[in-house]
Amino acid sequence: MGQTIIVQDLQKRYGDVHAVDGVSFSVEEGEFFGILGPNGAGKTTTLEIIEGLRQADAGTVEVLGMSPWPRNPRLLPRIGVQLQASSFFERLTAREQIRTFASLYGIPAKKADDMLTVVGMADKAGTPAEKLSGGQAQRLSIACALVHDPEVLFLDEPSASLDPQARRNLWDLLRSINDAGRTVVLTTHYLDEAESLCDRVAIMDHGKILELGPPATLVRGLDSATHISLATGTLSLPAAREVAGPDASVTDDGVTVTIATRAPAPVLTELADRNLLTGIQVRGATLEDVFLHLTGREYRA
């Protein structure tokens, strides 16, 4: 499969801030690619350089075989962009917004209205953009990015300010778009989102990519402990230590007792023997652990 996006050694400075510092990666056709990182990591800057909204100080970008800078009208109809800050025409209703955007791509109003339904905004079609809630505005903005059925979709924190239900719906929508062969690039703060959606993620901090690969590989390569937790009181601390064995660590925060071990099987067997499996939680390493491992600090979304 071809490379849809090729980014090489991207650099962008704002005064003293090195917002993007030597970023290189490529995204394959049909891939679901995530950029993960805390506030100020340089995700938006990277994405906007790829979209052609900002000019890189150095480095090259190729999207669908074309350079996005300077503004490239042949590339624009083939990409769809949801910006981090929603951008709507003043005093137009949701329906008028998406119809206006649709018309810029030569898409009929009917299809624009359908897209509103897809993102669950049909009942808000007559509401002015200024009066939409944060999550509704976010959904409208995503619908506007999707309306012309682009080959490559860029989403900057699409699930920000969505409620859990809307977030799940969005995930389903994005998966179906990706399944239809569209390339999707998104940024997110949410490790679970990246884990659940992305074929590959780039973990970014301070303008650099720290690690890049499929979420499962990143997590596996970590060789980190499995966390087994039970409600405090179901198992006393000494008993827990006994079950866990010498290599594991046991902590009790007053609500849950957590056993962190690299050999979960014998521990689980022992717990089963004691008939303590009810209400138990087992959690393998997550991207959260990857982040902690890479940066030495807790992931703060």
Place this chain on the structure above:
Amino acid sequence: MTPFRSLSRAMLLGFLRDRSSLFFTILFPLMFLVLFGAIFTNQGLAKAKIIQVGPVAILDQAPGLGEILEITKQNDLAAAQEQVRQGDFVAVVRQQGDRYQLFYTAADQVRAGTVRGVFGQLVGQANAAGVPQRFTLAAEQVEDKSLKAIQYITPGLLSWAISMGATFGAAMTLVTWRQKKILRRLRLAPVSTATVVSARVGASVGIALVQTAIFLGVASLPMFGLQLSDYWWMCVPVVVAGTLVFMAIGMVAGGLAKTSEAAAGIANLIVLPMAFLSGTFFPLDSAPGWLQSLSNIFPMKHLNEGMLDVMVRGQGPASILPELGIILGFGLVIGLIAVFLFRWDDV
């Protein structure tokens, strides 16, 4: 819908749904019209009082002058001149053979202008018997000088209203669209800058024509009594050209400003003094000569002159071509500056 139409529509809807911009573009200038119309209604009708010394053939032969002039007859020229100096009369006229002499006051320039205009016309008529072209020319002159206040105020205020509407429309759209990231979003859509700009031009021209229609409609009400000349519809190209220039000015203001407050400030700073100096509120006839020549560097002056020419001075369609050319020339130069200052976003 084409991108052009949908963008113009988006801009027009945004405008129509904003009460304050509706107010400032349509109602505010109309309030001025009503106000000025009321203040000047009587002044425009007041006759100029003049003194006639001895027989003056052109006065005695011309019928209907009583509408404009109130003529008092006296015999002593020196005494009459003194009365003019005192401000009791506007002018003294006498005839010496083929020579007409007019002594007028500098204190009441407007009425003195009227009287000068009337005599210019009368003498012209007398001279030009059998030469129709000259007669026409002189007639225009007197039309101008004897304008009733509403005839002067309407084109002036309309010029001002259109300038304000176009400048603010362009400046505000540019700044708020940039601030609200709509411009960056449009930059990502396959729509050319030319389409975005022409959509805004389309919207502004539409608004300006509606302004014109409302303005002329109100001014023509019996209580104001505007009399439009035969070629008044030639004001349409003048309005369009004026809209273009002032949109370009608005684009410059919007290009310089980062916030809408700053844009409004810059636009006001440009348009308001220009309105005064271009004679849109008050005639410049009584202004010093240097100011009258200075006013020529303002596009609003030419807009105003063009409007006066076609709407009330009764000049033919071809007569506005020079003004139209000057206005469009301004538009081109300022438009180029605007293109140079244009920014998609603040990043």
